[in-house]
Amino acid sequence: MRFLEGKTILLGVCGGIAAYKAADLCRQLVQEGAAVQVLMTAEAEEFIAPLTFSTLTGRPALKEMFNGGGSPLTHIDLANKADLFLIAPATANILAKLALGLADDLLSTTALAVTCPALVAPAMNVNMYANAAVQENLAVLRRRGWSIIEPEEGFLACGTTGKGRLAGLERIVAACRRSLAPQDYRELFVLVTAGGTREPLDPVRYIGNYSSGKMGYALAQAAWERGARVTLISASSLPPPSEVEMVRVETAEEMWNAVVKNFDKADVVLKAAAVADFRPASRSAQKIKKGDNHKLILELEPTVDILASLGRRKERQILVGFAAETEELLANARQKLEDKRLDLIVANDVTRPGAGFGSDTNICTLLFPDGRKEELPRLTKLEAAHRILDAVKTLPHFPGREREKGPEREECRNDA
Known part of the structure; x- marks a missing residue:
């Protein structure tokens, strides 16, 4: 918008x-x-x-x-x-x-x-x-x-x-x-996660992914612009967006702990972070040397599935997930929507130009539990974020529905 x-x-x-x-x-x-x-x-x-x-x-x-x-x-x-x-x-x-x-x-x-x-x-x-x-x-x-x-x-x-x-x-x-902006999220608490988590291998190396966190930051910015109180849990090194409470984390476990701490008071949860699915089973206290054989075999163990755990835990919260896929975009996203009890999922094919990690734009498809589908064109990530917030408003249990028309103009003069 x-x-x-x-x-x-x-x-x-x-x-x-x-x-x-x-x-x-x-x-x-x-x-x-x-x-x-x-x-x-x-x-x-x-x-x-x-x-x-x-x-x-x-x-x-x-x-x-x-x-x-x-x-x-x-x-x-x-x-x-x-x-x-x-x-x-x-x-x-x-x-x-x-x-x-x-x-x-x-x-x-x-x-x-x-x-x-x-x-x-x-x-x-x-x-x-x-x-x-x-x-x-x-x-x-x-x-x-x-x-x-x-x-x-x-x-x-x-x-x-x-x-x-x-x-x-x-x-x-x-x-x-x-x-x-319409203050249709006024007085709501929006919890956003962003960035790719890092799972340490030794003091100088980690297992991670290419997520920049830009989409999550745009969601936090958009929610704040529309009047929400926003907490952003970030594994990204990007500077914090305007007037948003920031919680810095690094690993999947740290992100899980931060999310749980804030989940019960949240009205809307936007899980845009790319959380590692696996972590090293053990972390070396010292830098791992190359050695003579030039081979290293890692034993990995699964991390907590934050999104699935929140789906089982939620009561009144609206839970939005993200699916970054490289094949079978809609089928994989629809399965994730159902398996993790989400209220909305945002799917994007990260192999498409203008939709991948680190890009300033995104091309998304929004999938709803009732079978609805909304395809978004190539948009800036802030524009896409506002379209996602618009979609959240259409959900039957959106808590700010009575304020969809926004406050009177005088009420828009909140401290920036």
Whole structure:
């Protein structure tokens, strides 16, 4: 789903060194299909030229309340047409204005007039961000329904290291999608597994598979965008997606323990991880040397079948499995669906271009217990994840059915 497609986004840009990042943010929002109108403060123009934004958006970047005798109601016109209002980067100065209700330029005046979801992404020196006045202003905005996209820790332009760097652009775009996405998973707890487990052979080697974890991460991201509380149990080294609780594991046993710990409170379980079916029967305490015969015979033992165990254990949970196959795709997936008491299975032939491990896209077939089948075209993994969540919603015992239409717009202003 492209939740920003056709939406009008007002992007406020303030005067800070992070203003240069707003150009790339603007580009990403346009690529998502949004119509972006940039509002710049006078200070922002000291860091980046309006022409940059005009070129990226196809419309002039606006700076003045009264520009060449234009309408004195420009801020009202902008506010009425906006689907989303975002300020990134937001300086300490604009935060103070917003908290006090000051309106002395186009950006702050428009901020008072918008009724759509509103987000702010602060960026400033670490000491400025930690200042009590700034924190109090942020608290005021939260109480008023603004979503705060917290800055990140790292090396800052002033030469210090700490919290104050503008949030990653993927986080900001994801927060925008969440603000406009249907919150049909709101208040649900979604448990996701991702990545390929590793079974140690000795201190330097392991038995594993080619799974990257990208599909599981996309599922976690999509569920969060639609309002869910998400825990991602990952055997992948990928960085965690936005605002998702992460549990790192390595082996099948570690994944099993983490899943069991969270299973009873879960509403929906998406088992996208590629869990090893076997592990070495014994692990060498030292590195195994090649030796003279150049042969090594391994004795393997089965790991716990996590998906089958959950299928026997589930009561109210919706359990979704994944079948990565190289032959007899539908027959093997249908058998797995039945044997493991799944509510839905996502099947893909990993030998197909665009559907294999590590790819940024996927080509899936969704199989249901009632015999239904839905074939998905080649999609990005995030798009496929949203289609899978749509399919989960069609199940008769989906716990969020009463919220399918989503909350009122004011309720979409969750902290990002």
